[in-house]
Amino acid sequence: MRDLSGLNQLLLTVLIFVPFERLFAARPQKIFRRGLLTDMAFLFINGWLVLIGVIVIMTGAALVNRSILPAAVTQAIDDLPYLVQVPIVILIADLGIYWTHRILHVVPAMWQIHSVHHAVEVLDWLAAIHQHPLDVIFMKAGALFPLYALGFSTEAIATYLLVYYWQTWLVHAHVRLGSGPLRRILVSPEFHHWHHSSEAEARDRNFAGLFSFYDVLFGSAYLPKEKKPKTFGIDHPMPSNYLALLAYPFIAWTAKHQRSDPSAIQPQMSNGGEPAQPRHSAPTG
Ligand SMILES: [Zn+2]
Ligand SMILES: [Zn+2]
Structure with missing residues (x-):
């Protein structure tokens, strides 16, 4: 968080989610849990790195808006009232999130x-x-690039960002909360x-x-009625501190590259573990 309003927003988030998780806990869990300090580093440092990426995204989108898209298209979007722009912006942004996330x-890279x-367990x-800040930048590119390129209003995009801000905390919160009859339409914490x-x-x-119907539409939804997710994480070792996690993809890429060269020596991960192996996608549907 980079300014006072950011800190106020963070404080409000803490004041909402800490008691919310106590009241509706999905599992017994401590507030001061393992990995909390690492997450604090993500919270206070990542934003600065992501900012660089967002500036690049917005510059690229502005160039596309001015030099590639026909003026008639951008003008038609510009003429749409705020209340019409907002739902369109949210639908486009979440479609961008869906495909970026899937990619x-x-x-593997x-x-x-x-x-x-x-890696969160x-x-x-x-x-x-x-x-990882690169992960956030890719997600933001998927959501924001089409919006800025098409020329939606800053107010409509800001409304989407506010909705997404609260949604992203909510869906990770360890609360027993599904979308009930809307489970195939809206993303819930359970989803x-x-x-x-x-x-x-x-x-x-x-x-x-935000919209689970994208997963239903593209055959990647998984929401069994009689089961609840119990264990989380991935099946290979990961570093546990912030700097090692920042370096992790670069070490994994280098290790993969060197493995393909028989004369090269494979470097060791900082935690002594093996670099990530690409997972194989489960068949969708
Ligand atoms: Zn994911
Ligand atoms: Zn997540």
Whole structure:
């Protein structure tokens, strides 16, 4: 968080989610749990790194808006009232999140980045920020690039960002909360907890951020009625401190490259573990 309003917003988030998780806990869990200090580092440092990426995204989108898209298209969007723009913006952004997230899972080099988020074994609201800055930048590019390129208003995009801000804490919170009859339309904590589940049948499922109907539509939804996700994380060792997690994808890429060269010596991970192996996507449907 970079300013006072950011700190106030963070304080409000703490004041909402800490008691919320106590009241509706999905599992017995401590507030001061393992990995809390690492998550604090993600919370206070990641934003600065992500900012660089967001500036690049917005610059690229502005160039596309001015030089590639026909003026008639951008003018038609500009003429739409705020209340019409907001639902369109949210639908486009979440479609962008869905496909970016899915690519982060199925492309091995991208999975090395995204596996930092999936390394979380104790899931709670704060796990939302346990994400490599490159991962956040890719997700933001998926959501924001089309919006800025198409020329939606800053107010409509800000409304989406506010909705997404609260949704991302909510879906990670360890609360017993599904979407009931709307489970195939809206993403709930239960839906996203399955995304983090270490169980084989839940792997590479439930990619959407807000609308589970994208997963239903593209055949990647997993939401069994009689079961609850119990264990989280991935099946290979990961570093546990912030700097090692920042370095993790680069070490994994280098190690993979060197493995393909028989004369090269494979480097050791800082935690003594093996670099991530690409996961195989579960068949969708
Ligand atoms: Zn994921
Ligand atoms: Zn997550």
